[in-house]
Amino acid sequence: MSFYETYQTFRQILEQAGKASHGPDQIQRILQQSTLKPWDLYALLSPAAAPFLEQMAQKAHRLTVQHFGRTILLYTPLYLSNYCTNFCRYCGFNAENPIPRKQLSPAEVEKEAQAIAETGLKHILILTGDARQLAGLDYLKSCIAVLRRYFTSIGIEIYALETGEYRELIAAGVDSLTIYQETYDESLYQELHPQGPKKDYCFRLDAPERACRSGIRSVNIAALLGLGDWRTDAFFTGLHADYLQRTFPEVEVGLSLPRMRAHAGAYQPLYPVKDAVLVQIMLALRLYLPRAGIALSTREQAGLRDNLIRLGVTKMSAGSTTRVGGRTQAHDDVGQFEIADERSVAEMQARIQGLGYQPVFKDWQPI
Amino acid sequence: MKDALEIGGRCFQSRLLLGSGKLSSDALIPEIAARSGAEIITVALRRIDFKSASANILNHIPKNMQLMPNTSGARNADEAVRIARIARAAGCGNWVKIEVITDNKYLLPDGYETVRAVEILAKEGFVTLPYVSPDLMTAKRLVEAGAAAVMPLGAPIGSNRGLKTKELIRILIDEINLPIIVDAGLGKPSHACEAMEMGAAACLVNTAIAGASDPVAMAAAFSMAVQAGRQAFLAGPGAETSFATASSPLTGFLREGIGH
Numbered sequence: 233m234s235f236y237e238t239y240q241t242f243r244q245i246l247e248q249a250g251k252a253s254h255g256p257d258q259i260q261r262i263l264q265q266s267t268l269k270p271w272d273l274y275a276l277l278s279p280a281a282a283p284f285l286e287q288m289a290q291k292a293h294r295l296t297v298q299h300f301g302r303t304i305l306l307y308t309p310l311y312l313s314n315y316c317t318n319f320c321r322y323c324g325f326n327a328e329n330p331i332p333r334k335q336l337s338p339a340e341v342e343k344e345a346q347a348i349a350e351t352g353l354k355h356i357l358i359l360t361g362d363a364r365q366l367a368g369l370d371y372l373k374s375c376i377a378v379l380r381r382y383f384t385s386i387g388i389e390i391y392a393l394e395t396g397e398y399r400e401l402i403a404a405g406v407d408s409l410t411i412y413q414e415t416y417d418e419s420l421y422q423e424l425h426p427q428g429p430k431k432d433y434c435f436r437l438d439a440p441e442r443a444c445r446s447g448i449r450s451v452n453i454a455a456l457l458g459l460g461d462w463r464t465d466a467f468f469t470g471l472h473a474d475y476l477q478r479t480f481p482e483v484e485v486g487l488s489l490p491r492m493r494a495h496a497g498a499y500q501p502l503y504p505v506k507d508a509v510l511v512q513i514m515l516a517l518r519l520y521l522p523r524a525g526i527a528l529s530t531r532e533q534a535g536l537r538d539n540l541i542r543l544g545v546t547k548m549s550a551g552s553t554t555r556v557g558g559r560t561q562a563h564d565d566v567g568q569f570e571i572a573d574e575r576s577v578a579e580m581q582a583r584i585q586g587l588g589y590q591p592v593f594k595d596w597q598p599i
Numbered sequence: 600m601k602d603a604l605e606i607g608g609r610c611f612q613s614r615l616l617l618g619s620g621k622l623s624s625d626a627l628i629p630e631i632a633a634r635s636g637a638e639i640i641t642v643a644l645r646r647i648d649f650k651s652a653s654a655n656i657l658n659h660i661p662k663n664m665q666l667m668p669n670t671s672g673a674r675n676a677d678e679a680v681r682i683a684r685i686a687r688a689a690g691c692g693n694w695v696k697i698e699v700i701t702d703n704k705y706l707l708p709d710g711y712e713t714v715r716a717v718e719i720l721a722k723e724g725f726v727t728l729p730y731v732s733p734d735l736m737t738a739k740r741l742v743e744a745g746a747a748a749v750m751p752l753g754a755p756i757g758s759n760r761g762l763k764t765k766e767l768i769r770i771l772i773d774e775i776n777l778p779i780i781v782d783a784g785l786g787k788p789s790h791a792c793e794a795m796e797m798g799a800a801a802c803l804v805n806t807a808i809a810g811a812s813d814p815v816a817m818a819a820a821f822s823m824a825v826q827a828g829r830q831a832f833l834a835g836p837g838a839e840t841s842f843a844t845a846s847s848p849l850t851g852f853l854r855e856g857i858g859h
Contacts, residue, residue: 297810299757301621352654449672481702482674523704588623594648596672599681 234438235475239416242270242471246464254280263287268520273470276516277463285508288515292544295522304584305547305592306577307355308348309389309529311556312336312375314568316361318428320414322459322492322499324554324568325361327428334556335366341375345382347559351551351577354594355385357410359568362391362429369397373404380405384597387452391429392439398446407596408450409443410527411436412490415460416468424459440476449596450484451476452527457510458492458501466513470520477521486525486547489514493531493569507536511543518544530573534583537573541587550580602833604801606778607694607726607747609665611638614795615825616780617818618805619656620646620671627814628659635818640664641696641803643671644686657691667728669696676715683720695720696750697729706756710737714744721745730782733767738775749775750782750803753794757806759786762793772798788817788824795828796836 254275262272263284275281276288313335316325324331336344348356356379360367372390379386387408388401398409415421418433425431440451453472455465469487476485491510492501505513514526527547528540537548553559554567575583584591603610616639619628632640640660647668648655660666668686673679676699683695697720699712708731717727726747731737733751741749751768754760762768763784772779778800785791791802804821811817 297621298759298806301806301809302623303621352651354648449674477704481704484703523706585624590623590625592646593651593654594646596645597685599672599678599685 233479234434234441235472236434236437238471238475239437239468242468243418254278256280256283259284263291263519270467270471270474273516273520274463274467276519277466277513281516282508282512285512285515288519289511289543292515292518293542295518296544296546299523300525300546302589303592304541304545304589305355305525305595306353306550306580306584307357307385307387307547308351308353308549308551308577309357309359309554310341310344310348310379311359311554311558311568312341312372313360313363313367314556315363315366316428317364318362318430319426320428320430321424321426322414322456322501335371336375336557338374338378340557340560341378343560344557345379348551349382352581352593353551353577354383355387355596356383357387357389357408357549359389360391364391364429369400372401376401376404376406380598384594387450392436393442395442395446398443398448402447405598407448407598408452408484409440409448410452410488411439411443412454412456412488413437413469413472414456416455416465416472417460420460437472440472441479444476444480444483448483450486450525452486452488452525454488454490456490456492457505457513458503460503462503462505462509462513466517470517473517473521473524477524484525485521486527487517487521488527488529489517490529490531493572510536511540514540514544530571531569533572534575538583538587541584541589548580548584550575551577602829604778606639606728611665612636613638613822613825614801614829615791615818615822616641616667616782616801616803617808618803619643619660621806621809622814623809625656625659628656629661630815631808631818632661632664634815635822637818637822638664639667641667641669641805642691644668644682644689644691645672647686647689647691649689665694666692667694667696668692669730670698670716671700673697673699673716674701675699675709676712676719679712679716680719683716683725684723687725693724694726695728697727708732708752710734713737714740717741717744717746728780733764733771735767735770735774738771738777742775742777746777748778748780748800750780752783753781753790754784754786756783758784759807759810760784761786761790765793765797768794768799769797788820791821792824792828792831795825796831798832799828801825 389410421433525546528545529549530552581591613636615637617637668691670679670682699709701709713729728748730750738749754763780801781794781799782803786807808818
């Protein structure tokens with residue numbers, strides 16, 4: 233059993249039916265429902281739902297406050313290594329990009345950890361490129377051993393692993409997995425990932441399931457918005473999250489809504505996502521999955537991030553850098569992509585409080 | 600005679616228990632506690648930052664309140680047990696609200712694992728208050744396992760839908776010789792009042808207070824509703840009938856001996 237079967241079923245229907253047209257009556261009816269079916273999500277992502285953003289926002293706000301309260305969990309990414317054997321056309325770490333490559337030693341990880349811990353953060357997300365020979369499991373475990381002394385929750389956003397490998401990292405102290413399918417469009421995926429381990433669409437698609445079977449506490453999935461047709465990618469992100477919730481009810485399933493940002497390569501998104509579209513996607517997914525956490529990174533600008541807090545966001549990164557060693561070392565390299573919200577953790581904390589929400593620093597601890 | 604709520608050897612005047620997980624600021628807790636008169640508050644261990652001087656929720660909880668750490672995040676009995684032990688070792692006392700949730704979609708409690716956790720923790724001297732679906736057999740097992748109270752849900756947690764499981768909770772109230780505390784789902788003070796009128800020992804409220812525009816005022820409203828419901832229960836409400844009963848009956852003369 234895999235989400236791939238669900239994906240194929242719905243993709244076939246979409247290909248055969250073409251673009252279904254929806255009317256305002258249908259959108260209004262969906263907004264009255266307490267639970268939504270997959271095609272209701274598709275309708276909320278359609279042009280017909282665009283005039284209903286305010287009504288969707290009101291309902292999304294109510295649902296989010298009801299299920300998550302007025303709280304925003306804060307976390308920050310820590311880039312351990314930018315070595316990569318993949319050729320993802322949209323990514324700054326692409327093996328072909330002539331950028332300085334770097335990998336933190338455990339001692340350097342400790343310095344970064346100290347700098348981050350001073351801001352009060354307790355949740356950390358560690359990231360690497362895809363270079364197993366350099367940033368393999370043993371390296372990751374040595375970094376995790378350092379980070380456990382500073383943080384109560386450790387997430388990974390790294391290359392897709394096998395089930396047993398996830399189990400090893402969970403035993404080492406990892407409690408959450410973030411992994412993006414980038415695009416659910418299988419043929420576009422092949423174009424965008426011409427070489428490297430990431431080329432295998434299904435191995436990546438099934439990674440969250442393998443982590444769930446390994447006992448992970450939470451998984452966070454997404455499509456990188458802008459790569460493919462955003463309606464289809466947002467639709468399948470919702471279906472994927474729903475599938476994970478149903479198949480692994482003990483796992484907290486969350487979503488991210490990353491939009492493509494400027495990066496070291498020349499690749500430009502085929503389907504740029506405007507702010508209003510980003511909002512429509514967030515609201516549609518919140519109404520479809522009222523209990524799913526929604527993470528918003530510093531890819532987005534400060535003003536927009538502030539406005540999105542009330543629309544369904546439950547987690548935000550702060551004090552971010554996408555450079556390896558970006559907090560403690562001289563800046564002789566470039567990051568994976570450009571950060572748009574450069575506020576410090578303290579500034580984010582104050583702003584979230586100012587908006588009537590509680591910034592939450594700790595929402596898990598090893599047990 | 601004072602009408603006190605007795606749990607774990609302690610007597611409480613208030614029958615409203617507070618949650619703490621969804622507030623816009625922990626700094627609201629003292630005022631909410633003061634206005635509501637609540638004496639018991641539950642806090643998720645996962646949220647307590649013991650090392651932080653400024654962001655430790657425990658700093659906001661009035662010293663006279665009974666702290667009840669909860670096992671939010673536990674997916675089985677063993678995890679709940681570990682969380683309870685960590686809380687006690689960290690100085691949070693021996694009360695614990697046991698939440699074992701293996702379903703993150705609906706957040707429904709796992710009765711079997713909850714009973715297992717109570718069995719272990721009660722033997723270790725914990726005052727256990729398990730959060731469960733209102734199932735009579737589960738509740739009986741919790742009694743045998745040594746629970747100090749049973750906390751059935753009125754509706755799915757955070758749903759604000761009210762006393763949807765009323766008939767099942769009524770059975771627990773009738774059959775279980777422990778305080779029955781309605782936990783989860785109560786969205787309005789009237790829901791809490793209804794539970795108390797029926798004979799519930801207390802109500803635990805979080806979302807309905809935290810999600811209100813004015814959480815302090817809503818906490819006060821819940822407090823009054825709980826008191827009103829309790830007083831009504833003690834006063835013994837009249838029986839419900841399916842037809843109207845006039846206060847000046849038309850056939851009263853038959854009983855007064857006038858009609859012969």
